[in-house]
Amino acid sequence: xxxSLAKETEKFQELFKKIxxxxxxxxxxxxxxxxxxxxxxxxxxxxxxxxxxxxRGE
Amino acid sequence: MxxxxxxxxxxxxxxxxxxxxxxxxxESSLVLVLARNSAGKTSLIRALRxxxxxxDSEKEAxxxxxxxxVRQAKKGEFITATVAAGxxxxxxxxxxxxxxxxxxxxxxxxxxxxxxxxxxxxxxSRDVRQVDPDIVLGQMxxxxxxxxxxxxxxxxxxxxxxxxxxxxxxxxxxxxxxLCRGKWKSAIESxxxxxxxxxxxxxxxxxxxxQYQVLSERRDDxxxxxxxxxxxLRTLEEQEVAQRKQYEKLDDExxxxxxxxxAHLREKRATKKQEATTLNRFIDAQYAQRKESLGRSAGIYxxxxxxxxxxxxxxxxxxxxxxxxEVSQPLVDRLLSEGKCICGTDLVADQKARARIEAFQxxxxxxxxxxxxxxxxSRASNAFPxxxxxxxxxxxxxxxxxxxxxxxxxxxxxxxxxxxxxxDEKAEDQVKAIKLRRDQARKELEQTLSDKANTAGQLRIxxxxxxxxxxxxxxxxxxxxxxxxxxxxxxxxxxxxxxxxQCELELQNSFRKFLQEHTAQLYSEVVxxxxxxxxDPETLLPTIRWAGVRGYxxxxxxxxxxxxxxxxxxxxxxxxxxxxxxxxxxxxxxSEQCFVMDSIFGAMEPVYQARVCAAIPGKMKxxxxxxxxxxxxxxxxxxxxxxxxxxYVFHLHTNKIDDDEAVTVSVGKKKVRLATIEKxxxxxxxxxxxxxx
Numbered sequence: 208x209x210x211s212l213a214k215e216t217e218k219f220q221e222l223f224k225k226i227x228x229x230x231x232x233x234x235x236x237x238x239x240x241x242x243x244x245x246x247x248x249x250x251x252x253x254x255x256x257x258x259x260x261x262x263r264g265e
Numbered sequence: 266m267x268x269x270x271x272x273x274x275x276x277x278x279x280x281x282x283x284x285x286x287x288x289x290x291x292e293s294s295l296v297l298v299l300a301r302n303s304a305g306k307t308s309l310i311r312a313l314r315x316x317x318x319x320x321d322s323e324k325e326a327x328x329x330x331x332x333x334x335v336r337q338a339k340k341g342e343f344i345t346a347t348v349a350a351g352x353x354x355x356x357x358x359x360x361x362x363x364x365x366x367x368x369x370x371x372x373x374x375x376x377x378x379x380x381x382x383x384x385x386x387x388x389x390s391r392d393v394r395q396v397d398p399d400i401v402l403g404q405m406x407x408x409x410x411x412x413x414x415x416x417x418x419x420x421x422x423x424x425x426x427x428x429x430x431x432x433x434x435x436x437x438x439x440x441x442x443x444l445c446r447g448k449w450k451s452a453i454e455s456x457x458x459x460x461x462x463x464x465x466x467x468x469x470x471x472x473x474x475x476q477y478q479v480l481s482e483r484r485d486d487x488x489x490x491x492x493x494x495x496x497x498l499r500t501l502e503e504q505e506v507a508q509r510k511q512y513e514k515l516d517d518e519x520x521x522x523x524x525x526x527x528a529h530l531r532e533k534r535a536t537k538k539q540e541a542t543t544l545n546r547f548i549d550a551q552y553a554q555r556k557e558s559l560g561r562s563a564g565i566y567x568x569x570x571x572x573x574x575x576x577x578x579x580x581x582x583x584x585x586x587x588x589x590x591e592v593s594q595p596l597v598d599r600l601l602s603e604g605k606c607i608c609g610t611d612l613v614a615d616q617k618a619r620a621r622i623e624a625f626q627x628x629x630x631x632x633x634x635x636x637x638x639x640x641x642x643s644r645a646s647n648a649f650p651x652x653x654x655x656x657x658x659x660x661x662x663x664x665x666x667x668x669x670x671x672x673x674x675x676x677x678x679x680x681x682x683x684x685x686x687x688x689d690e691k692a693e694d695q696v697k698a699i700k701l702r703r704d705q706a707r708k709e710l711e712q713t714l715s716d717k718a719n720t721a722g723q724l725r726i727x728x729x730x731x732x733x734x735x736x737x738x739x740x741x742x743x744x745x746x747x748x749x750x751x752x753x754x755x756x757x758x759x760x761x762x763x764x765x766x767q768c769e770l771e772l773q774n775s776f777r778k779f780l781q782e783h784t785a786q787l788y789s790e791v792v793x794x795x796x797x798x799x800x801d802p803e804t805l806l807p808t809i810r811w812a813g814v815r816g817y818x819x820x821x822x823x824x825x826x827x828x829x830x831x832x833x834x835x836x837x838x839x840x841x842x843x844x845x846x847x848x849x850x851x852x853x854x855x856s857e858q859c860f861v862m863d864s865i866f867g868a869m870e871p872v873y874q875a876r877v878c879a880a881i882p883g884k885m886k887x888x889x890x891x892x893x894x895x896x897x898x899x900x901x902x903x904x905x906x907x908x909x910x911x912x913y914v915f916h917l918h919t920n921k922i923d924d925d926e927a928v929t930v931s932v933g934k935k936k937v938r939l940a941t942i943e944k945x946x947x948x949x950x951x952x953x954x955x956x957x958x
Contacts, residue, residue: 223761227768230452231445231846236403243455244462247758251459255753 222254266409267353267887268859273953274347275334276315276365277308280918280950282347285309287859287887288910289353295882295908296889297956299897300915301926301939305951306863306891309915310418313861316348316363318411319398323377326365330375332948333918338369343378352859354408358387361405409858412439413839416832417858421865425824428831432806440805443839444776445846449769453762460758467751477748480738487731494724501717508710515703522696530684537681544674551667772845777802779841783834784827787884791826791876798827807831821868826877829865833884836860857886866896878904894930894939906933912956914939919949932956 226247229238238246270286273279288294300306311329320326330346338344349362363382367375384401386393395401409417415424416439427433441447781800784807788798796819799810807827809819819827836858866874878901882888892901912932917940922928929936937956 219757219760222757223764226456226761227452227765230455231448237451240451240455240458243451244458247455247459248462248754251463251754251757251761252750255750255757258753 218254218258222250225250266859267857269351269353269358270349271309271313272347272349273309273312274349275331275344276312276329276346276348277331278303278305278915278917278949278951279308279312280331280333280952283951283953285889285913285953286911287889289887291910293883293885294887294910295905296887297905297909297912297932298889298891298915299894299912299930299932299937299939299956300891300951301894301917302923303949304915304917304939306893306915307420308951309891310420310861310863312348313350313418314414316350316361317405317409317414318402319363319382320365320380324374326380327367327374327377329365330367331950332373333950335367335369335373335375336948340369340371342369343367344369344375359408360385360387361401410439410442412442415439416835418861419832420863421825421828422821422867423864424832425821425828425868428806428828429808429824432804436806437804443835443842444773444805445842446769449765449772453765453769456758456762456765460755460762463751463755463758467748467755470748470751477738480734484731484734484738487727487734491724491727491731494720494727498717498720498724501713501720505710505713505717508706508713512703512706512710515699515706519696519699519703522699534681534684537677537684541674541677541681544670544677548667548670548674551670772842773805775845776838776842777805779838780805780807780831780834783837784830787830787833787880788827790880791830791873792823794823796823798830820870820873822870822873822877825865825867825869826873829862829877829881832860833881836885859887859889860885861889861891863891864893864896865890866892866901871900874900875904878908882908894927897930902931906958909958912958914954914956916941916952916954917949918943918947918952920947933958 229246230243267289268287269289270284272282272284274282285296285298287296298306298309315329320329330344334344334346343366345364345366347362347364349360351358351360353359361382361384363380365380366378368378369375380398382396382398382401384395384404386395395404405411412435415427415435427436777800781798784800785798794811796809796811799808800806801808807830809823809827811819839858865877869877874896882905890905892905914930914937916938919940920943922940922942926940928940929938931937935956
């Protein structure tokens with residue numbers, strides 16, 4: 208199980224886990240669909256930005 | 266959820282406070298409840314549902330209050346119905362209590378007043394109390410989703426019907442809940458929405474992005490061209506230096522070689538020859554002039570009768586051997602003896618003599634140059650001073666010039682000789698070859714210079730274009746940055762979505778496999794008629810297959826066994842899912858589950874009853890089996906009793922009972938009373954009693 212998780216980078220997997228945890232493990236109230244999309248977008252943007260910075264850094 | 270205690274007070278059939286205590290520490294425990302029909306088996310499950318999730322409506326709440334309690338209350342009095350339970354979720358203990366208050370009115374049902382709920386989470390240091398119904402509901406949903414309630418607290422025949430014959434929506438919802446399908450779907454949908462929104466935003470700036478793309482490609486292309494041009498220019502410059510050097514070298518070689526070439530030498534010799542000829546002519550002229558002077562001089566001597574000095578001069582010349590012997594001696598003799606004959610008109614008239622004299626004169630030229638002769642002549646000239654002086658001056662002057670010209674001629678002739686010595690036939694061919702090479706080098710150099718000029722021109726054009734493109738690009742630089750970022754975000758969201766879908770699929774497959782294995786194993790422990798438990802991969806619902814054919818019409822035994830096997834597998838699956846998910850998503854732990862099973866032996870043939878009684882105990886942490894007396898006899902009692910840890914009776918108090926059902930039942934050697942007919946008029950109600958085993 209979760210073989211596909213190993214295919215991407217560690218940081219990407221962290222992002223994936225964070226998003227899935229957010230959707231699966233909410234307590235006590237489930238976030239609204241709008242809030243979920245907003246949150247997901249924010250994390251993806253952060254991920255891409257950090258990736259770009261790293262690339263520039265290199 | 267492992268239940269420690271259930272307290273039922275004035276709820277449904279349970280009058281006053283009735284308590285069920287369940288073992289919690291054993292690895293696996295079995296609690297038996299014996300109850301007649303209408304004694305509260307189903308009510309216990311309904312009470313638990315009410316406790317965990319509340320009521321759907323006030324009417325339902327009104328109806329749940331025990332009728333006997335209402336009957337005993339006075340008009341206008343409040344009656345409180347309570348269900349409370351203490352349970353463990355993992356290591357954490359919770360206390361949950363839910364109450365309904367109603368007010369007795371003139372006619373039933375009583376009037377609803379309020380409901381209350383209280384959930385206390387007992388922590389190590391302090392307890393957390395929660396009374397907000399919504400928050401309590403949320404927490405209970407986390408502990409045990411409502412849709413799963415029917416799987417763990419169920420009535421056998423009913424669940425079999427819902428699972429095997431007409432799968433209802435609640436069952437599907439329950440399964441979806443078990444598998445977190447909704448949560449996965451929402452995660453996948455969130456990612457898809459995020460990808461769509463990124464895509465939309467990226468599309469908004471696409472126009473500018475495209476322009477940027479075109480310009481940036483053009484810029485990259487121009488930069489490449491510029492680099493190429495610069496490299497070409499450098500190469501051409503280096504080539505030019507090398508070619509120029511080569512040309513100059515060949516030119517030097519040519520000049521040097523051509524100097525010693527035949528043509529050059531010929532030209533040079535011709536010049537020198539010309540010079541020599543000029544000199545010879547000059548010398549000849551001088552000689553002619555001197556001869557004339559000498560002749561005139563000698564003539565003067567003789568004409569002037571200066572025989573003696575003439576004779577002496579001749580004698581001296583003779584003596585010195587200056588006179589040629591063949592020609593001069595007879596002449597000298599004659600001059601000495603017949604000096605007169607060659608004088609005056611005779612001399613002129615005598616052609617022979619004249620020729621001799623001329624010959625003499627010629628021969629005496631050399632002699633005339635000598636000092637002695639000069640002295641002699643000087644002396645002789647004393648007699649004719651004017652003419653003599655003229656002659657001497659002419660001779661001396663002629664002699665001096667002749668001397669220098671002779672010297673020069675000798676030099677020129679030496680030079681001509683040197684030039685002729687240098688002359689080499691091959692040198693001319695070499696010069697031609699060098700000249701060819703030099704001319705070729707010159708052409709190449711000119712070509713290089715032309716290429717260089719063209720390349721420099723191209724470079725200027727490229728650099729001008731590049732400046733223009735860069736200016737245009739700088740104007741829109743921020744847009745494609747964001748477009749690129751958005752596209753990348755979209756890609757990341759899409760990949761995440763695909764991964765979530767893949768993960769869900771893997772989970773589904775893993776869970777189906779788990780369900781299949783566990784259900785089939787337990788089923789096959791009980792049922793040995795060749796049929797097998799099979800989990801539909803689509804619905805994940807159980808079905809019985811016989812010889813690979815689905816929809817096999819099985820009897821109650823097989824059906825009930827399948828339900829039990831499926832429920833047990835489901836319970837374990839829930840733990841399995843959580844252990845898998847917890848590895849990655851840190852889910853709240855789901856603990857062992859308490860099962861309450863009602864009427865599982867009703868439609869079961871005795872042979873299956875015995876096998877189920879042998880197979881089921883020990884499979885679950887906590888199992889409470891509710892059995893009607895008519896099912897208790899025989900195989901069930903024989904098979905189950907030895908596993909029972911605790912036993913209760915729902916003692917029914919009523920005015921009238923159905924005679925078909927037993928009033929007492931045997932538990933081991935004991936007779937246990939299940940119902941009492943009250944004489945006074947009462948509402949039917951139940952009292953829970955412990956059965957000593």
